[in-house]
Amino acid sequence: MNEDLDLETIRDRLMESALNAGCNAVGVCNQAGLEGGPPSTDLTRQLAGARSALVVSYPVDEEKLELYMGKIDHTPYQQDYIRTNNIIQGLMAEMTNQLRKFGFEAEVVFAGNTPADGTRTDVMPQNERQRRAADLNPAKQADLMVGTLPLISQRMLAAASGVGFFGMSGNILTLSHGAAVSLGAVVTTADLPPTPALPPESNYCDECNWCGNVCPTSFMSRTEFTRVKMGEHDHHKYSAREHPIRCAAHMQGLAGISEDGKFGSWGPSRKQLPKDDDQIFPKMVELATDANERPPVPGGFYDPQRGTKTNIMCSACNLVCHPEKKVRAKRMKMWLQGGVSIQREDGTVETMALEDARAYVEAMPPEKRALYEDLLDG
Numbered sequence: 001m002n003e004d005l006d007l008e009t010i011r012d013r014l015m016e017s018a019l020n021a022g023c024n025a026v027g028v029c030n031q032a033g034l035e036g037g038p039p040s041t042d043l044t045r046q047l048a049g050a051r052s053a054l055v056v057s058y059p060v061d062e063e064k065l066e067l068y069m070g071k072i073d074h075t076p077y078q079q080d081y082i083r084t085n086n087i088i089q090g091l092m093a094e095m096t097n098q099l100r101k102f103g104f105e106a107e108v109v110f111a112g113n114t115p116a117d118g119t120r121t122d123v124m125p126q127n128e129r130q131r132r133a134a135d136l137n138p139a140k141q142a143d144l145m146v147g148t149l150p151l152i153s154q155r156m157l158a159a160a161s162g163v164g165f166f167g168m169s170g171n172i173l174t175l176s177h178g179a180a181v182s183l184g185a186v187v188t189t190a191d192l193p194p195t196p197a198l199p200p201e202s203n204y205c206d207e208c209n210w211c212g213n214v215c216p217t218s219f220m221s222r223t224e225f226t227r228v229k230m231g232e233h234d235h236h237k238y239s240a241r242e243h244p245i246r247c248a249a250h251m252q253g254l255a256g257i258s259e260d261g262k263f264g265s266w267g268p269s270r271k272q273l274p275k276d277d278d279q280i281f282p283k284m285v286e287l288a289t290d291a292n293e294r295p296p297v298p299g300g301f302y303d304p305q306r307g308t309k310t311n312i313m314c315s316a317c318n319l320v321c322h323p324e325k326k327v328r329a330k331r332m333k334m335w336l337q338g339g340v341s342i343q344r345e346d347g348t349v350e351t352m353a354l355e356d357a358r359a360y361v362e363a364m365p366p367e368k369r370a371l372y373e374d375l376l377d378g
Contacts, residue, residue: 027161038137040153071338071351088184109185169211179318216258253313254287264340295347
C-alpha cells in the first residue's frame with residue numbers, strides 16, 4: 001500500500017471492511033484499556049511490541065441455531081458454526097495482511113492457549129505486568145491442570161473494545177445478536193486508537209440466569225462471581241466457573257444427560273460426572289474411552305493443536321442469550337423440552353422423549369449399553 005494514512009484512518013478502514021463483510025460488531029482495544037485484566041490481556045504474550053488489538057463479532061444463523069436448540073437437527077448449526085469460524089479466520093488473516101502492508105507487525109488471535117502458528121505456548125506469567133495481573137485475577141488449579149487458560153482472551157478483548165459485554169454466563173453478549181456469535185481478533189504493533197467499552201446502561205443482561213438453567217452440569221456457580229476491571233471500566237459480573245471438565249464433557253459429547261436427569265445436551269451418553277472434583281479425571285478417562293468405542297458422530301472438525309476430531313454438542317449457555325427476553329425464553333424452553341439424545345448404529349445422534357430414550361438404551365446388549373450408561377453390578 002502506497003497511501004500515507006494516519007492510524008485513525010487505518011483503523012476506520014479496517015472496521016468498515018469487517019462490518020461490510022457481515023460482522024455485527026467491531027472495536028479496538030489497547031494495552032492501557034486492558035490494564036487490570038488477567039494475564040491473557042497482555043497483547044505482548046503473542047506478539048512482541050503489540051500495542052493494540054482489533055476485535056470482531058460475527059453472528060451465527062439463528063434459524064439453524066433454533067433447530068439445534070430445539071433438538072430437531074444437530075447438523076445445520078454445527079456446519080454453520082464451522083463456516084462462521086472459517087469466515088472469521090479469513091477476515092482476520094486479511095486484516096493481518098493489510099496491517100503488514102502498512103508496515104506493522106500483526107498476528108491472528110486464535111481461541112485457546114495457542115498463537116497464530118498453532119503451537120501450544122506456556123501461559124504462565126512471563127513478566128512483571130503479567131505477574132501483577134495473575135495476582136489480581138488468580139487462576140484456578142483445575143484450569144492450570146487441564147490447560148484451559150488462553151494465551152490471549154478474545155472475550156476480554158471484546159469487552160474492552162466495546163464489541164460486547166459480559167453476561168452471567170461469562171460469554172460476550174452483543175447488542176444485536178446476544179451471545180450467538182463467533183469472535184475474532186488481531187494483535188498488532190500499530191497503536192490504533194481504541195474504541196470505548198460499552199456503557200453499563202447498554203447491558204441488557206438482567207441476571208435471569210437462564211444460561212445456568214440450560215447448562216446440563218454444574219459449571220456456572222450460582223453463589224460466586226467473577227468481576228473484572230480493565231482500564232477505567234468495571235465490567236458486569238459473571239458466574240464463577242467450576243471445574244472446566246464439567247463443561248468440556250458436554251461440549252465434546254462425552255456426557256449428555258443433565259445432572260437432574262430431566263434434559264440433555266446433544267451427547268448420547270447417560271453417564272454422570274461425579275460431584276467430587278477429585279474424582280472427575282478418572283471419570284473423564286472412562287467417558288473418553290466410551291466415546292472412542294462408539295461409532296463416530298458424522299461431521300465435526302479437527303482440533304488444530306491436538307489433531308483430534310470433535311463435534312459441538314452443547315453451547316446452550318451462550319446460544320440461549322438474546323437481547324429480547326421472549327426469544328431467550330423460547331430458546332430455553334426448546335432446549336429443556338426438546339428431548340434427550342440417543343445414537344444410531346451409523347453414529348448419527350437424534351433426540352426423543354426422555355422415557356423413549358431410556359427404553360432405547362435399556363434394549364441394547366449389556367456390552368453396548370455400558371458405553372452409554374452406568375450399569376449396576378449384578
